Amino acid sequence: MGRLPDAVLSLEEQARRAYEQLHREPDDLAKNVYLEQLHDRNEVLYYRLLTDHLSELLPIVYDPTVGEAIKRYSHEYRRPRGVYLSMDRLEDVRPSFEALGLGPDDVDLLVVTDAEEILGIGDWGVNGVQISVGKLAVYTAAAGFHPGRCIPVVLDVGTDNEDLLNDPLYLGARHSRVRGEQYNEFVITYLETVSTLYPNALLHFEDFGPGNARRILETYGAHYRMFNDDMQGTGIITLAAAVSALKVTKRSFSDQRVVVFGAGTAGVGIADQMRQSMILDGLPEEEATRRVWLVDKQGLLLDSMRDLWDYQQIYARPTSETEGWVKSGPVDLLTTVRHVQPTILVGTSTARGAFTRDVVMEMAKHVDRPVIFPLSNPTERIEAMPADVLAWTDGRALCATGIPVGPVDLNGVRYEIGQANNALVYPGLGLGVVVSRAKQVTPRMLRAAAEAVAGQVQPGNGEGPLLPPVDNLRASSARIALAVVQAAVEDAIGAAPDDPVQAVQDAMWQPVYTRMD
Ligand SMILES: NC(=O)C1=CN([C@@H]2O[C@H](COP(=O)(O)OP(=O)(O)OC[C@H]3O[C@@H](n4cnc5c(N)ncnc54)[C@H](O)[C@@H]3O)[C@@H](O)[C@H]2O)C=CC1
Numbered sequence: 001m002g003r004l005p006d007a008v009l010s011l012e013e014q015a016r017r018a019y020e021q022l023h024r025e026p027d028d029l030a031k032n033v034y035l036e037q038l039h040d041r042n043e044v045l046y047y048r049l050l051t052d053h054l055s056e057l058l059p060i061v062y063d064p065t066v067g068e069a070i071k072r073y074s075h076e077y078r079r080p081r082g083v084y085l086s087m088d089r090l091e092d093v094r095p096s097f098e099a100l101g102l103g104p105d106d107v108d109l110l111v112v113t114d115a116e117e118i119l120g121i122g123d124w125g126v127n128g129v130q131i132s133v134g135k136l137a138v139y140t141a142a143a144g145f146h147p148g149r150c151i152p153v154v155l156d157v158g159t160d161n162e163d164l165l166n167d168p169l170y171l172g173a174r175h176s177r178v179r180g181e182q183y184n185e186f187v188i189t190y191l192e193t194v195s196t197l198y199p200n201a202l203l204h205f206e207d208f209g210p211g212n213a214r215r216i217l218e219t220y221g222a223h224y225r226m227f228n229d230d231m232q233g234t235g236i237i238t239l240a241a242a243v244s245a246l247k248v249t250k251r252s253f254s255d256q257r258v259v260v261f262g263a264g265t266a267g268v269g270i271a272d273q274m275r276q277s278m279i280l281d282g283l284p285e286e287e288a289t290r291r292v293w294l295v296d297k298q299g300l301l302l303d304s305m306r307d308l309w310d311y312q313q314i315y316a317r318p319t320s321e322t323e324g325w326v327k328s329g330p331v332d333l334l335t336t337v338r339h340v341q342p343t344i345l346v347g348t349s350t351a352r353g354a355f356t357r358d359v360v361m362e363m364a365k366h367v368d369r370p371v372i373f374p375l376s377n378p379t380e381r382i383e384a385m386p387a388d389v390l391a392w393t394d395g396r397a398l399c400a401t402g403i404p405v406g407p408v409d410l411n412g413v414r415y416e417i418g419q420a421n422n423a424l425v426y427p428g429l430g431l432g433v434v435v436s437r438a439k440q441v442t443p444r445m446l447r448a449a450a451e452a453v454a455g456q457v458q459p460g461n462g463e464g465p466l467l468p469p470v471d472n473l474r475a476s477s478a479r480i481a482l483a484v485v486q487a488a489v490e491d492a493i494g495a496a497p498d499d500p501v502q503a504v505q506d507a508m509w510q511p512v513y514t515r516m517d
């Protein structure tokens with residue numbers, strides 16, 4: 001008694017006050033820290049704010065500010081959030097989850113990272129837990145996942161980041177990154193534990209290094225309900241943006257030549273989706289593979305190179321094809337563009353500014369409407385800004401970016417830039433998996449999600465965005481979820497609810513206080 005002021009505020013009034021407080025924070029990182037503290041103090045209020053101001057606050061709790069928050073995590077740390085699993089204590093994996101007190105039907109989703117390749121900023125050890133937290137915030141705000149039914153997880157396998165290892169405040173295991181058998185044992189222990197304790201949950205993998213990301217998905221994807229966001233989520237959101245771009249150019253996938261710059265987890269995931277779409281459009285497999293060119297640090301990937309990852313090899317070009325392209329040394333991006341004359345250029349390289357004026361103008365010489373997607377995150381890694389790309393091409397380019405970018409005004413025309421970030425698709429995809437209780441995430445479900453995204457935009461002559469706006473993410477996620485439920489039923493791995501539209505709505509949690517009578 002006597003310990004509270006007299007007034008009783010509604011959730012809306014509290015949200016107004018929190019919004020005012022947020023706006024007094026001096027910069028985006030401070031806003032992120034403020035919101036995380038609110039998240040700890042009052043989860044419903046946090047989500048009310050996030051849901052009501054999604055397009056404004058998504059860049060604060062998620063991409064690009066989350067990158068800064070991850071770098072600063074051990075210094076800004078206030079309270080733990082999530083499950084921290086250490087490679088040095090395998091025996092603690094199961095008890096760590098059991099201690100949450102959640103039963104087999106209480107969990108819909110786990111997001112896990114080992115933080116080897118966080119966004120485009122590399123290895124951030126245990127700090128990477130914030131990418132799991134950020135991805136889950138998007139799941140809840142964008143698709144109504146109940147926050148009490150989701151678990152963020154970090155696999156702390158050590159770090160090779162010298163700054164962290166030598167930072168007295170670093171919160172993770174203070175040794176180099178463990179690989180090989182011991183790493184595999186850790187991952188399988190995680191998979192077995194969570195799939196036994198929470199048999200209906202979707203297992204989302206985020207920001208693993210390129211070798212592990214693909215190997216884990218390929219080895220275990222058929223046995224667990226799992227999804228790799230960087231490979232599959234990025235692949236399908238980029239595919240959706242490409243489908244929209246082709247509505248403008250009025251061409252089909254079978255006419256495309258695709259150059260992907262940065263042939264890692266995201267880049268090859270995108271290449272795979274593009275290739276698959278060409279095959280569906282009627283190209284023979286071999287021909288579809290030949291329509292994709294990968295360029296990485298060593299230049300255009302060639303079959304004579306001995307240092308290629310196994311997943312890059314199918315796209316390696318015959319060395320003979322490039323005869324006469326260069327006097328000596330690697331075939332760089334500009335030379336590749338000059339000879340290949342791509343219709344679509346994708347950037348997943350983390351190399352800021354790599355899509356130079358020369359590269360873009362060379363591409364625009366050969367195609368009327370160059371499709372250019374600089375997808376690297378965060379802002380300091382983007383290959384080119386759409387304002388430059390549009391100016392260099394006199395408004396002919398069709399752009400989408402990984403980070404949120406405002407509209408570009410050029411010669412009296414306003415161009416809206418779609419955000420080709422997997423956040424625009426994974427929440428709806430996940431909701432569809434949960435509603436259908438699908439046992440796996442199949443190619444048909446992925447493609448259904450991409451088509452559901454692309455079906456929501458009318459890009460006009462290219463001035464409209466290639467992807468739906470973030471403001472409308474809840475409605476967009478519901479549409480994606482419906483399409484995914486349908487695809488799961490067609491694949492006979494999920495159940496059809498009597499009324500799928502209502503089932504999707506019912507599954508979406510709303511940030512409101514529950515009555516306590
Ligand atoms: N928009 C979106 O939804 C997503 C964007 N990304 C972004 O894509 C980028 C790559 O992410 P991941 O594929 O997960 O990383 P990754 O490490 O698996 O792949 C990066 C690739 O780029 C290559 N690379 C690095 N510097 C290069 C240079 N100067 N020239 C050519 N190639 C270079 C690396 O060798 C590697 O093969 C990051 O910036 C990430 O934020 C990743 C996932 C989703």
Ligand SMILES: CC(=O)C(=O)O
Nearest residue numbers: 118119120377421422
């Ligand atoms: C968006 C995302 O998943 C990434 O940049 O890694």
Ligand SMILES: [Mg+2]
Nearest residue numbers: 119206207230
């Ligand atoms: Mg990622």
